[in-house]
Amino acid sequence: MPGSSSRGSAAQPPVAITGMGVVTPGGCTPEELWKALCAGRSTAAELTHIDLRRHRVRIGCRVRGLEAVDGLVPAKEARRMDPFAHYGTAAALAAHRDAGAPAVEPGRAAVVVGNAVGGRATSDRESAHFTTGGPARVNPLMPLMTMPNAAAAQISMRLGWTGPAWTAANTCASGADAVGQALMLLQTGRADVVLAGGCEHTLTPVTLAGFGNLNAVSMRNEEPERASRPFDVDRDGFVMGEGAGFVVLERLDDARARGARTYGLVAGYAATADAHHLAMPRADGAGAAAAMAGAIADAGLVAEDIVHVNAHGTSTPHNDRSEASALRTVFGDAQPPVTASKSVIGHLIGAAGAVELIAAVQAMRHCEVPPTANHEQLEPGMDIDVVHGAPRPVRSGPALTNSFGFGGHNASVVVMPA
Template identity: 50%
Template sequence: MSGIDVAVTGLGLVTPGGVGVGPSWAAVCGGRSAAAVDPALEDHVVRLSCRVPGFDAEELLGARRAHRLDRFVQFALVAAREAIADAGLDPATWDGARVGVVLGCADGGPGTVEEQHHVLRDRGPAKVSPLLLPMQLPNMLAGQTAMEFGATGPNLVVATACASGATAIGTARDLLALDRCDVVLAGGSEAMITPLVMAGFAQMGALSRREDEPAAASRPFDADRDGFVAGEGAGVLVLERTADARARGAAVRGRVVGYGASADAHHMTRPHPEGAGVEQAMRAALADAGADPADVRHVNAHGTSTPLNDLVEATAVSRLLTAGPLVTSTKGVTGHLLGAAGAVEAVFSVLTAEHGLVPPTANLRRLDPRMDIEVAAAPTGAHAELVLSNSCGFGGQNATLVIAAA
C-alpha cells in the first residue's frame, strides 16, 4: 500500500472560526482567537472554551433531525455536506456500496450522557430517553453520516484520543489502497465542552487559566503558555484515488501521499520526553510518501499550548526536519478540537498547500527559548508543496499525515 496517491476532492469544516471552510480559513489566517469565557462553565475553576459561533442545528439539519442527534454528529453532517458538494458528488446518484465513511472522535456524545444522567437522578429511570444510546455512542458518528448520504460501504469510527481525526484519514487512505472503496468521507468530529468533561480536564491541570486575557489563552510554543483551551467542531475530507478523481474531471484540492502512526508506550497522558513516538510517526509517514525530511517545507503542528507537549514536539521536529520548515499551530485560533483536531488541521494543511499561505500561530509573543524551530507568527507566503501534519493523543497515540499540493 505504500506510496498510494490519494486525492482530496472535497473539504468541509465546522470550527470555532465559523461554519464552513471559508470562515474557518479566514479566521486562522487572520489569527483571530475564538477563546472566551463560557457561560455554561460559570461555576468551574476554568471557564474558557472555543465554541462554534452561530451554529443552528435546526436551521441546518431540520428540527426533527437535529433533536435526535448529539452535537458531535450534527457538526459532522454539516461538514460532510459541504465536503460532498465541494467534491461535485451527488449522493443521489453515486454507488453507495463503493462509498465508505471513516471518522474519528475521542468521546462520542458526553453532552447527551450528562443531560440524561440528570434526568435519571432527578426524575427516575422511566424518564430516561430511549434515544440516549443511539445519540451518544461513538459509532453513530459514522452510522448517521452513512444514513444521511446513502454510503453503504465500510463504515467505522476510530478513537485514538486527540489523534483520532488524523488516524481516520490514514485509515481511509488504506481502504482506497485496498480497493474496498472508490470514495471515502474521512475526518473527525467532537463536542466535549460539557461540565463534566471540562471539570476533568481542569482537575488534570491541562487547561489554560488565563481568564484575564481569554483571547490570548491558547498560545502554542510561547514561553508563557500554560495549557490548552478546549474547542469543538468537525472536519471532513472527500478522498478518492487520484487517477479516479482526474478521470471524472474532479478538481483536486490536494493529495494525501503519506501516513504514519505510532505509540509512545510511555504514559497515559504525558508524551515520551524525547518525542520518540511522534518522531517515529513522522518518519513512517515520510517513508510512506517516498519523501525525505528535507522535502518538508511546512509543519502543521499538534501544538496544543501545553508546556510539555509543545516542547516535546518541537524537539522531535527540529531533530528530524533539519532543513528548518516553517511551523504553525492553528490551535492558537481554534483551541484544541480534541478528536476532531487532526481532521480540521488536515483541511488547513490542504489549504496551505493549495494557496501557498501558512497561517500564523496566534498569540506567539516570545518563542520558548528551548525550542529550535521557526514558528510563523504572521501569515506567511510559502511554497509549501509538501506539508506534514502531526496529531498526538492521550495514551501516547501519534498520527502524521503528509499532504501534497495538487
C-alpha cells in the same frame, strides 16, 4: 520505516481530496476557517451557555456560523443527535456537496470518523435527569445519541452508503487516523470514495471539570483570547474547542475521470504508539518523530521536501516540548515553518486532526502559512521556526500535519499538490 504507514513506497495509486467541509469556531466553511487562521486571533471566550460558576476553567472555543451548513441536517433530526454527531454529519454532507456528490456504487463507498468522547452533552444532561427524576426521566434515545459511532452511522444512512462505516477512537489523533484509514481503504482497492474526518463536542460541564482537574487546560479565565499560546514560554495549557472537519477522498485517476476539482493529495500517513504514559508524551518525542518520519517516507519524500508543518501544538508545557524535540529529530537545523491552528480555534480533540489537515491544504493552496496566535517568545531550547505575527509566504509544496493524543497515540499525514 518508523511506524505503521499506508504503504511501503510511493508506488500505490495517489489519493485526491475532492471535497472539504468544516464546522469550527473559526467558521463553517473552509474559506471562513482560512480567514480566521490568517487573522491570527483566538476565538476563545467565556462560556455562558452552561453554568460554570464552580469550575476552575470557564473558557472555550464554540462553533460559529453554523447557519452555513445547518440546512444540511433538518432541525428535527438535529434534535435527535448529540451535538458531536450533528456537527460531524453537517461537515461530512458539506464535503460531499463540495465534491459534487460523486456517483458511486453504495457498497464501494465508505465513511471513517474520528471521535474521542462520544455524546457527552447528552450523557451529562440525561445523568442530571436521572439524578433529579429517576430512571423514567432518561431519554430512551440516550444510548443511540451517546455512542461514539453515531456520526458514522448518521452519515452513511443519509448517503445510503453501505460500505465500511468505521469510527477511530485514538483521542486527539482520531481525526488524522480516520484519514489514514481512508487512505488505506482506497489504496488497497476496498473502496472507491471515502468520507473521512472527525467530530467532537466537549464543551460540557463534566468534561470541562475533568480536563480542568487534570491541569491540561489554560486557567486564563480573565483573558481567554490570550490563553492558547503554543510553543510560547508563557503557556499554561490548551483551550477546549468543538467542531468537525471532513474530506472526500478518491483515487486521483477516478477523480480526473469524472472531472472533479482536486484540492491536493493525501500522500502519506504513519501512526505510532509511545507505549509510555496515559497522559504524558515521551520527553524526547521519539514516538512523534517516528510518525512524522514514517509519513514523509510513506509519501516517497525526504524531510527537506516539507514546506511547512501544521503542528499538534496544544499549548501544554510537556506536549509542546516533546513535539519540538521531535521536529528537531526529523528536520535538524533545516526547520520548516511551523504553525499551530489550536491557537485560534482551540483543541477540537477527536476532530483536531481532520480540521488541521484542511488547514494545511489551504495553506498549501494559498502558499502562505498562518500565524500562531499569542506566540510572543519561543521557549528557550526549542529551536523551531514558529510563524507568528502575520502569515508567511512559502513556495508550493508538501505539508505535514501532526496529531498526538492521550495514551501516546501519534499520527502524521503528508498532503501535497495534485
